[in-house]
Amino acid sequence: MGEEKRYWRDYQKDIPDGPFFYVRSCIRQTFTPGAETMLLKILTGYLGLDVYEDPRHTCCSGIGYHTDVVPLETTMTIIARQLSLMQEDGYENLLVSCVTSFGLYNEVLDIWHHFPEKLEQTRRYLREATGRDFALPKAVIHTSDIVYKHRSRLAGMMKYRMVDRQSGRPLRMVDHVGCHYAKIFPAKGIGGAEFPQVLSGLAAPWGGISVDYSERRHCCGFGFRQYLLKDNRSYSVSHSKVKLESMAPHHPDLILTNCPGCCMFLDRWQYTIAEIEGRTYDDAGRGIPVLSYEELAALLLGENPWDIGLQMHQVQVESLMDKIGIEYDASQKYLGDRGQYIGCPQKPDVLLA
């Protein structure tokens, strides 16, 4: 085996087929709740996997931890409680749908491994606070790992392909992998931090092309406190801009992400940059649609785009759907949960669909 191939082997990981104990992303449930619905439908319905959500689980506290308002010991004990629920429910594989949480679960397990006194301290805290005990998980898997693993199976079920219906041209996709997916523990991510495959590997089986770009590994600019504090948000938009400028010359049809936060930032900052500078990143002035892997999968599988929640994106996705030839009912876009019309957003002067 050549040097290059041996190197590549270090960046593979074993992905079990379940059963899985699912933990939520508080960012995704806020900005793209439909993506969560679709993700669970893909995993349990299309792929037939055993995925369970215990309604008693809470946020992992990761946003609080990385904004330095939640101490490490508190975060470790909150995570221990999730593991306690998992044990009680009879599951061993933790399925994490958020990239911040994924990094943090791996981080905490690593701390417990290298500092057993911290594991003991956490056990004591959890017992004292709740009377609970917990077991360590057999595996910690990110939800994008599973979609990647089953990419060919899903391709076989898809109604549409990532192809321009008119010209037959494969669609060009640029990806953005969330920093904490593999930058903390490269071996935990498919392709590691240098050669991320978890998203780019989806393009070919689904009919498209993945395009490399120079700032592919750059952070989207979340920066935790830097986005959450209004005064510091220039940090966030600056880094999304670095990425978008680097993507634009490649004329991508879409941006694909595996982190709910990155997905939202790359979407919203296109709007802000268009408002501030009049700059848009596609030729038509509409912006580049940003989808998460589960939104793209659901769309290609033929799910209703408004059930997926694509109406919640600021960069409108109709141009992409029209390219692919996806059938949709525009009159359903602004309907609420009981089918009632709930009004539509104000049209901005920029990024018009």
Added chain:
Amino acid sequence: MTDYLKLLDSDLRFREGLNACMNCGICTAICPAAAIFDYDPRKICLIMQKRDNALTEQLLASDTIWFCGQCLGCRTRCPRNNTVGYIIQSLRRVSLETGLYLRSDQGRKQIDLARNIGGNLMKKGYCVDMDLVVPEMHPEQGPVWEWVYENRQAVCNRCGGNYHGSGPGAQRTIDPQSMSELQAILRTTGGEAFINKLSKGE
């Protein structure tokens, strides 16, 4: 003077984050914070390797430690296995515990974060939820978010969510028993006291 180095040494993130920095500057080259702020992770290592308590106090009371964005890209790249992002986590903790954060503009912003993110976690069991992203505070979210926010129950539940409902699903209310377990964890581990202290600017 407080022995800041002793406090830092007791944090495993400080011990793990700083091995032996050779000041190559690779972390600075890839650091998103260094690209736009007056911030240089290499210099953080340089200062901390001096093990000078007075210099450490200066750093703890400065804006500098608050510029890192916690991307942890420095962890991947450092040829000496240092992680400046971890050193920053420990510096921030000591700055917050000793009250030195109140001496810098960036540090004082922790008061808002404790009230919002910490407060939401204590009250609702989520650091972030739809109710927290108020459009007036988030003009960058654009008109679509404004529409979502005003119709959040209808939009969320249209997409299969469970806004303020019981049971599983996006945006559901966490049941009282689980909330009381979470609050007990926050109390037992010192999280509640920490968030309250910062919320009051102490």
